[in-house]
Amino acid sequence: MKKLGPPAPVVLAMVLCDAIYQDPATQKCTLLGTFSTINVRKFPATHRQLAVHVAMTDGYGQTRIRLMLAHADETKDALFSQEGTIEFANPPRCG
Numbered sequence: 561m562k563k564l565g566p567p568a569p570v571v572l573a574m575v576l577c578d579a580i581y582q583d584p585a586t587q588k589c590t591l592l593g594t595f596s597t598i599n600v601r602k603f604p605a606t607h608r609q610l611a612v613h614v615a616m617t618d619g620y621g622q623t624r625i626r627l628m629l630a631h632a633d634e635t636k637d638a639l640f641s642q643e644g645t646i647e648f649a650n651p652p653r654c655g
Contacts, residue, residue: 569619569648580611589613619648 578593591613598607612627622645629640 566620567618569616569623569625572615572617573613574615575613577611577613578609580613616648619646622647 575591575594576596577591578595581590581592582588583590591611598605614627624643624645626641626643628638628642630638
């Protein structure tokens with residue numbers, strides 16, 4: 561039997577950019593150099609550096625997440641995959 565747990569977080573937005581600066585006083589993020597395409601002269605190609613900003617909701621406590629760049633040909637392995645844990649503040653209970 562499958563163990564039931566809290567629902568998975570919902571992704572509201574995902575933005576690619578050159579870098580992300582987080583203000584230590586306010587914790588607000590500034591996304592530097594946003595983009596939606598990468599132009600190259602030939603394939604395969606290597607992109608020097610990028611950052612990914614993901615806005616999520618409906619997460620609870622410590623949640624394991626994975627960011628993966630899939631190949632267009634689903635029979636091939638992912639081009640990139642990184643896992644980590646993030647902490648969501650639990651919403652207050654009613655009642």
